[in-house]
Amino acid sequence: MAQHYDVVVVGGGQAGLAAGRQLALDGRELVVLDAAARVGDAWRQRWRSLRLFTPAAVDALPGMTFPAPRNHRPTKDEMADYLEAYAQAFALPVLSGCAVDKMTRADTGFALTVDGERFTADHVVVATGPLRAPRVPAFAAGLDPGVHQLHSADYVEPAQLPAGPVLVVGAGNSGGDIAMDLAPYHPVWLAGRATGRVPGWLDASCYQVLPHVRTDRGVGRAVARRLAGRGTPLVGIGRADLVRAGIRRVPRVTGVRAGRPLLADGRELAVRTVVWCTGYRPGLGWLDLPGEVPGLHFVGMQFQNTLASGIIGGAGTDAATVVAAMRRD
Structure with missing residues (x-):
């Protein structure tokens, strides 16, 4: 028998966890399906010397500061451990080792298959991000x-x-x-x-502006188009x-x-x-849906709403936007 939820979040990285917390605050019955064996593994498995290019002050998710000096650039493992601690701190219902094989429409909204197991949901938030398929x-x-x-x-x-x-x-x-x-x-x-180059001396205050610059108008739209092209x-x-x-x-x-x-x-x-180092595709081949579908939402895609969309500092803003849209479904 299928397990039914109000919302299924697909992806347990920063975008999925931010969405999960926002949905929990909204009183939603939810589950987060994450393909990784452990929360944060998407970061742990990257190259050993990797550091985030953004400072710690803007590498936090809503409700929990990053445990490092404001302008410290976290290592990949520090980021991974932070995400794991975040999921534990807010008791987010993450099911690890659950890669979604297929998602289709169902009478109940959506049906998702994970290694032969079936989940159904009224709403789905896709939070797998833009960096899935090399x-x-x-x-x-x-x-x-x-x-x-x-x-x-x-x-x-x-x-x-x-x-x-x-x-x-x-x-x-x-x-x-x-x-x-x-x-x-x-x-x-x-x-x-x-x-181009962003000077290394830019501090956290410069990055904190990005979640407030929308990409559907004015300067934000122009900058997003330029960055997408170059x-x-x-x-x-x-x-x-x-x-x-x-x-x-x-x-x-x-x-x-x-x-x-x-x-x-x-x-x-x-x-x-x-x-x-030629980038990624979103890797959404598991979605078996006829285009835009009511009840289906995305979070964490590059420039989706603001100049911070797609990076950690924008996950909270995007999650709040998605939950607000879900209330209108």
Whole structure:
């Protein structure tokens, strides 16, 4: 027999937990289905040296401050532990190890299947975020089999790569961070369009403005369009930092020639490893629904409502927006 809830939240990361707390405050009977074995694992499983690019003061969810100095940039494990503590502090009903295989319409609203088990709900909040399915260009298949390839989702530390030159493809925050992590151990090229730079000295007060800048009008809309087209600016890493680390900046990769990465300027690079920092797709193939459906809501997607949507500091605002919309369903 199916387990029925007023609301099922799919995803137990920061967006899902923020939504869960807001729904609980609203008196909703809910469950949070999380594919990870443990709350926070999406952060724990990222590369070892990763730090958030936002300061601790804006890395908290509603109702619980982040336990670190205001302008400290948390490590991935600190963020993971915070999320786990948050779920425990508010007794959020998270079911871990529950990856949704399929969701369809049902007489009761929605039906979700998890490893043969069925859940039904009047409302569903999809909080899996924009970083679900790693994206790699199709031409990557043409690289010589001797070139080791991996996506940033699978990168852990320099020691996992074979000896030799590394090409990091994608010059956003992930690409910049991974290139800097690799530079002491490998010759490194960093390929991609310049995305701009946010100075590392910006403190928390600057980031606290973002949840108040809507993306459906004025400056917020213009900034969101620009960032969507060019990528997120590097935070704290500048050209001088790359030069000091011995990292060589090269144009974007446009294809493959003779089994080697081909740059926009016509050069081929002889490398041993390519790390694809080329982003993700939302990975919503499990949704078997006919387009927009009443009762279905999303939270945590990039620029969904404000310039902070998609990052931790915007999760609370977006969750409140979703719950308000749910009251109107």
